[in-house]
Amino acid sequence: MTDKIEELRSIIEGSKRIVFFGGAGVSTESGISDFRSQDGLYHQKYDYPPEEILSHSFFVHKPGEFYRFYREKMLCLTAKPNKAHLTLAKWEKDGRLLSVVTQNIDGLHQAAGSKRVHELHGSVLRNYCMKCHRFYDVDFIAESEGVPQCECGGIIKPDVVLYEEPLPTDVVEEAVYDISRADTLIIAGTSLTVYPAASYIRYFRGNHLVLINRDETPYDSHADLVIHDKVGEVLASLHI
Ligand code: CNA
Numbered sequence: 001m002t003d004k005i006e007e008l009r010s011i012i013e014g015s016k017r018i019v020f021f022g023g024a025g026v027s028t029e030s031g032i033s034d035f036r037s038q039d040g041l042y043h044q045k046y047d048y049p050p051e052e053i054l055s056h057s058f059f060v061h062k063p064g065e066f067y068r069f070y071r072e073k074m075l076c077l078t079a080k081p082n083k084a085h086l087t088l089a090k091w092e093k094d095g096r097l098l099s100v101v102t103q104n105i106d107g108l109h110q111a112a113g114s115k116r117v118h119e120l121h122g123s124v125l126r127n128y129c130m131k132c133h134r135f136y137d138v139d140f141i142a143e144s145e146g147v148p149q150c151e152c153g154g155i156i157k158p159d160v161v162l163y164e165e166p167l168p169t170d171v172v173e174e175a176v177y178d179i180s181r182a183d184t185l186i187i188a189g190t191s192l193t194v195y196p197a198a199s200y201i202r203y204f205r206g207n208h209l210v211l212i213n214r215d216e217t218p219y220d221s222h223a224d225l226v227i228h229d230k231v232g233e234v235l236a237s238l239h240i
Pocket residue numbers: 022023024025026027028029032033034035036037040103104105106121188189190191192193194212213214215216229230231232
């Protein structure tokens with residue numbers, strides 16, 4: 001492992017335009033469950049499979065059930081950025097990291113100080129009335145009961161991309177643009193099984209593709225360096 005850490009250090013020190021592509025595994029060290037790990041949400045028992053609850057049609061037909069699951073499992077308002085979030089924010093400030101492309105919806109990269117964050121799946125911190133588009137913050141959702149409603153009577157929906165919904169075009173364009181001009185792409189904390197998000201890493205044309213993930217991924221054989229470990233601990237151990 002020491003050899004791999006040394007190799008990663010030398011890659012990072014030689015890079016000027018790093019892009020970090022991450023997923024739910026980036027926030028497990030902050031105490032937020034991911035979906036597909038052994039202790040992830042998909043291995044727990046609910047009345048409906050989480051994939052179904054987090055779909056657009058479920059939200060439309062059973063908004064009460066949706067919000068029960070969502071408040072309990074997707075809103076983790078006490079979570080704090082971990083060493084992965086903090087290291088990436090520092091690298092951006094130091095001028096070696098171009099941006100973070102994330103599938104996460106928890107806002108922890110921005111909480112750590114990262115500025116250029118492409119949120120492919122939106123954020124729990126933003127919520128809108130489906131009728132008049134008025135903005136509501138996350139505390140409003142957390143403190144409301146049942147299906148949160150706007151003053152105008154419309155239903156409020158989190159600004160997160162549910163299954164069956166398209167990704168925001170402007171965010172995807174910027175993410176793909178950054179990935180295509182990166183000299184190093186670090187992919188971490190993602191099973192790379194959720195599409196189309198996982199497909200955007202194919203736009204990488206740079207020198208070093210690094211994969212840091214606890215479990216194996218379908219992309220391991222494409223990477224120059226693969227580290228099967230916790231991303232927060234790995235990044236912090238570099239002391240860069
Ligand atoms: P996933 O499919 O649950 O995969 C997570 C991956 O991370 C697994 O392969 C794990 O092995 C790995 N992993 C877990 N902890 C660590 C760690 N500490 N260090 C390194 N690797 C780790 O999650 P994906 O992100 O691939 O799937 C995309 C979904 C998950 C997106 O739609 C997200 O919105 C959604 N999600 C987000 C959050 C969040 O915002 N924090 C939480 C749960 C799910």
